[in-house]
Amino acid sequence: MTIPAVGCHLQTRGLSKSFGSKQVLHAINLSLEPGSFVAVVGRSGCGKSTLLRLLSGLDPASTGEVVINGQPLRGLNREARIMFQDGRLLPWKTVLENVGLGVRGNWRHHARELLQEVGLRDRADDWISQLSGGQRQRVALAKALITRPRLMLLDEPLGALDALTRIEMQQLIETLWLEQGFTAILVTHDVEEAVTLADRVLVLEEGRIAHDVLNDLKRPRRRDDPGFARLSGEILDTILQRGQGNAESPQHPQGSRTQRSAPARSGWNGFGAPAATGISTLSP
């Protein structure tokens, strides 16, 4: 139905951000395949939202740069749409008007199509305050998709939803991503959500990418799959261990070393059997 958009190629080079004397991001180097789905997990306050804001161009980097399809990013990232945790819909506009906000030309038909896709066709003329939290996030999703973005930045979009609605929304996001082919970056607290959706899970610790895990479990992924459980468990363990200041955990790597290196590419094969290296810590 929709022409698959080409996901954009995103890179960061030595991306750092400080607020006053407090450095929040430390020289992040990333390169994301066009059309890939990447999840960023980490403890509260480790800089996940800050990273997304830099990628969307909402905030300028302190040093380093974001490179979109080979071009350094200046100002707002026009290729990107960001979907916020709180939805950020306008209560004084109807569901349909919210979806079409900022779109030029004749958008109503397309907006209705998207609402149908997220299962809200008959709510088009309702006010936002008449919707449940999950329905609001569906509207936010339709709204983010209407311009066919090549980069979708999702900042804990499902954080406030109950477990059942979350699973439904995850499936919806996966379907739309497969259909439209955008590059997606999902920030989440929920490791299982990251493993369900992402090809690659980045673990952010105090502003550094501490782990870079490849996830090639076959889609659609099931939680009861042994590979799924193992991968989730291992990612969770590493996050928790680090947080407790475990003596065995190595010092934080220097910024320049957080670059993705070959060992980090290891992961699981499509049948849930563990590969040689599970999670590789990018430390000296």
Next chain:
Amino acid sequence: MTALLPPSPKRARLLRVLLPWLVPLLLLTLWQLLAQVGVIPTRILPAPSAILQAGITLAATGELWRHLGSSAARAGTGFLIGASLGLVFGVLNGIQPKAEVLLDSSFQMLRTIPPLAMIPLVILWFGIGEQARIFLVCVGVFFPVYLNTFHGIRGIDPGLLEMGRVYGLKRREIISHVILPGAMPSILVGIRFALGIAWILLIVGEQIAADSGIGYMALNAREFMQTDVIVLSILLYALLGKLSDSLARALEGRLLPWHPHHRRAARSSSELSPAV
């Protein structure tokens, strides 16, 4: 005791409409009775019937309409000018920090002057003509509209403004789609407040110097000891004040259809009808 019976929806609605009038009606009857038996001397407070009679007479000669018209015109003109200025400066200072730094503290200083304290100065400036009264109304209306507009804009969720930016809205579109509708509930509070102030200032203004208007009618009646006309004028002011308040409420209903408060009101009234 009807409340104990399960009332039919139709009767419940009728009751809702009629009940608020019960107490005023009782008081009016009591007043009429007391005046008729002479407990209240006519010179102090004439009977409601006498006031009605005075109203009918004045309406028949056309005098009532003339006074009513000029009062409404003054209130309307003063309100329009004052409220527009308040809105413009409220929006300007709300979205433009430089303008706020330049103007806001001056406005805050001027705000502390009660408009009525300016009357002698206003008469010196404008004489006792129309401008003096319109100016007074303007000044009184400006501040509530300005302040509420300004704070309404400042109170908008910054997340929504940021969302507008990410979704590619131009500055003009952010103002019309995000800032103004977001500040609208607060602006309307300012307008309702301002309408009340407009009438108060007008009453005073018309009693100081005028040759028409309801205030003038009351002042004139005092000269001739026409208590009935004086009370009529007071009641007319009450009526006009109530009318403008209803107007403001209607405006709220029209401009804030999305607001949960207004939707709840709409829903609760429809709940009374059996069809829903």
